[in-house]
Amino acid sequence: MNQSDQNEFVNSIQSKFQNSSVEFDTLKIEVDSQSWVDTHKTLKAEFDLKFFNWLSAVDWDNDVKIGDAPKEPVTPSFEIISCLSKTNSDDLVISSTKISKEDPQIDSLVEVFGGANWHEREAYEMFGINFLNHPNLKKLYLPDAYEGNPLLKSFELISREVKPWPGEVDVEGMPEDNIVVSEEGS
C-alpha cells in the first residue's frame, strides 16, 4: 500500500465532503439523508468506488434492554452505514446518515448498486427501516410471520432473561468458592 496515494485519496474525499473524519484508519463521511443516493452516485462516478461492500444500520438509543448503554447520552436515531471500496487499492469510504426513529425511511440504493438489495432487506427486517423504491422489500432471514426487529436495542434476548450478563458468571472460581456459591444458591 502506498502511503502518499492513500493520503491523496483521503484529501480528495475530504475536500468534496465537509463532514468527514479519519478515525482509526477508517475514512467516514456523514451526509444528509436527502442526498443519500446522490452521494453514492458521486462516489461511484467521481471517485471510482465501484465495489459495493456492505450496508447496515445502527440503533442509537439510551434505553438499552441488554448489553451496555452508551456512556454519554445520545440522540435516539437510526444511523445507516454503507461501505464502498475499490478493486485496485485498499481505499474505502464509510458513508453514514441519520434518520429519525418515528418515521424511519430512506431512499433505496438498488438503482445505483444492485448489490444493495439483500443488505437493505436485512436492515429492513432487523431494524424496521423502510427503503423507498426497493424492488423487493421483504424479510430476508426471518420467517414471514416473525414479529419485532431483533437488532433494535429495545429488543430483549430471552436467553439473557434466564441467565445474567456473562461477565458476572463467566469466570470460574476455585473449588472452595463453588461451595460458597452453591450454598447461597440453595
Added chain:
Amino acid sequence: MAQTMDPNNMPILSEASVSVEIETEDMTLNIGPQHPSTHGVLRLVAKINGEKISSVEPVLGYMHRGYEKLAEVRTYPQVTTLVNRIDWVSGFANEIPFIAGAEKLMEIEVPERAQYIRLILTEMARISSHFVFNGAFPLEIGALTPIFLAMEDRERVLDLLESVTGGRFHPNFNRIGGVKPAAGAGPTTKKDIQDLPAGFYHDTKVAMQKVLEAVDRFEDLIGGNEVFQIRTKNVGVLPKEVAEEYGVSGPILRASGVEFDLRKQSNYLPYDKFDFEIPIGENGDCFDRWSVRTSEMRESAKIILQAIEDMPSGPIQAKVPKVIKVPKGQTYVRAENPKGEMGYYIISEGGLGPYRLKIRTASFSNISILPIMLEGALLPDLIAIMGSLDFVLGDVDR
C-alpha cells in the same frame, strides 16, 4: 442412408419443430433446504421452462443465528468464540479481522512472532478450505474420486492446526494482543515462550510438500479431465463489472480477471515480507474459479514454507490490561479470507463489549449474484455454478 446424407445440407431439427407452437407454463422447482449440493441449508425456488431456468429466488435464514445481536451481549474475548463458527471450514481465518479491529481500537502493537503464527495458521485454514472445495465441487458434478483424496490431504493440514491450537475447526486461538501459548508455558509476556509444539517446523515442511504434490495431482486429475472441462468451461461466466457491483470478492472476483487480494493491498498481517503470486482467471467461468483456488493452495504453501524459514523469536503477547475494555471509537478492519473479503465494523462505546458489530461476510455477497448468474442457465449447470461459488451457509446467514 448414411451415404445419401450430405453434411452441408442437413435438416435443422429446431426449424422442423417450430411449425407447432405449444403454450407452455413455467414449472416451479424447489431445491433444498436439504439438498446435498447446497452446502448446508440454502433453499432455491427456481422457475424452469423445460431445462432452462427463467428465474431463481434464494431463500435464506435456515442457519441464521443472530451473531450481530449475540455479540452485543458478550465481552470482546467472548466474541472470538462466536466468530469461529461463521465460516466453519476456515474457522481460524474468521478471528483475524475481529481481533485486528479490537487491537486497532485499543492501539496495541502485536509482537512480530504472534503475527507470523497468525499468518501461518491463516494460510493453513485457506489450504484446508480449498481442499474441501477441490473435493466437493467435482463431487457435485459427478466425479466421486477427488473427495477421498482431498479429505486425506486436508487431514494433514488439520493435524498441524490441531497440534498448535488444540482445535481442528474452531481453534479460538487468537487473543487480543497476541496468540494463546502452549498449555503450562507460564506468563505470556516473557522473552521466549513455548508456543509451537516440538517438531512443528519439520512436520510443516513435510505437510506442505504433500500439499504441493496434491495440487499437482488435482490439476492433473480434475483439471485435465475432459468431462470436468466440458461441465465447467464457459459455464456461469461472471463479468467483472457485475461482480464489483454486487460486492463479490475473493477467488470468484479474481477468476473474473480482477487482480485484487487484500494480502497484497492491505497490511493486516505481514504478507509484504513474502514472495507469492496472485492467480487470476481470464474468462470468469466455473473452470477459472476452480483453477484460481487450486493455484492459490500452491501459493499458500509457498508462503508457509517461507514463514517458517525466517520465523522471528520473541514474545507472543503484547501487554494488555487484565480486563479488556475497548475505548470509544469506530473502525472497519477487513481481511482476505479463503472465501473472500471478511470484515468487522466495530462500534465501541467504551464498554466491555461492542455497542454494535457489523459482520461483513464473503459468502453473503458472493451468492447474492445467484439470481443473475442462473437466469437463462440450464438446470444441470445450476449445480456446477453453485458449487463453483464455494459458499458456506454459516458464512451467508451468520
